Amino acid sequence: MWTQPFFLLKPLPFRPDGQPLPRARGEHLDLHGVVRDGAGRAVDGAEIEIWQCDVHGSYRHPRGAGDRIDAGFQGFGATRSDGRGGYRFRTIRPVPYPGRTPHIHVKLRHPAFGEVTSQLFVAGEPGNAGDFLYRSLDDADRGEVDMRLQRAPAGDAVSWIVERDLGVG
Numbered sequence: 294m295w296t297q298p299f300f301l302l303k304p305l306p307f308r309p310d311g312q313p314l315p316r317a318r319g320e321h322l323d324l325h326g327v328v329r330d331g332a333g334r335a336v337d338g339a340e341i342e343i344w345q346c347d348v349h350g351s352y353r354h355p356r357g358a359g360d361r362i363d364a365g366f367q368g369f370g371a372t373r374s375d376g377r378g379g380y381r382f383r384t385i386r387p388v389p390y391p392g393r394t395p396h397i398h399v400k401l402r403h404p405a406f407g408e409v410t411s412q413l414f415v416a417g418e419p420g421n422a423g424d425f426l427y428r429s430l431d432d433a434d435r436g437e438v439d440m441r442l443q444r445a446p447a448g449d450a451v452s453w454i455v456e457r458d459l460g461v462g
């Protein structure tokens with residue numbers, strides 16, 4: 294995918310304490326899970342990066358930005374798995390853009406396995422059947438990259454919750 298590596302078009306705004314942070318448009322999503330190696334063991338200290346387009350279908354990328362950009366959406370996130378392999382991101386439910394079904398790009402790095410790049414998809418999304426990449430995956434592969442979104446409880450800070458372990462090796 295040409296969208297990687299991500300980089301910022303301009304610096305993120307600095308907000309003094311007490312100032313509200315910009316809030317991304319779209320349906321907020323809590324994405325979390327455990328990084329696991331080929332034997333199913335939790336991987337501690339894996340670097341995890343995600344990036345995706347905003348609710349208007351624009352990437353934070355000079356060639357990806359469309360006519361409309363959500364300035365409240367950072368476009369990427371980075372974290373590190375904890376001692377139990379756990380990770381968590383707050384993002385938005387991915388949306389389609391021309392030619393692609395909704396997806397979240399993900400990259401993992403760790404000395405044990407090097408670097409792995411993949412994409413996560415929304416299970417059951419109608420556009421999946423016509424997506425060149427999703428179509429190229431067999432059922433086992435899809436089982437590794439499907440996100441089964443659950444509606445968050447009323448009053449929650451997010452609209453959707455998904456637990457998605459990330460398997461490497």
Ligand SMILES: [Fe+2]
Nearest residue numbers: 294296396398
């Ligand atoms: Fe993409």
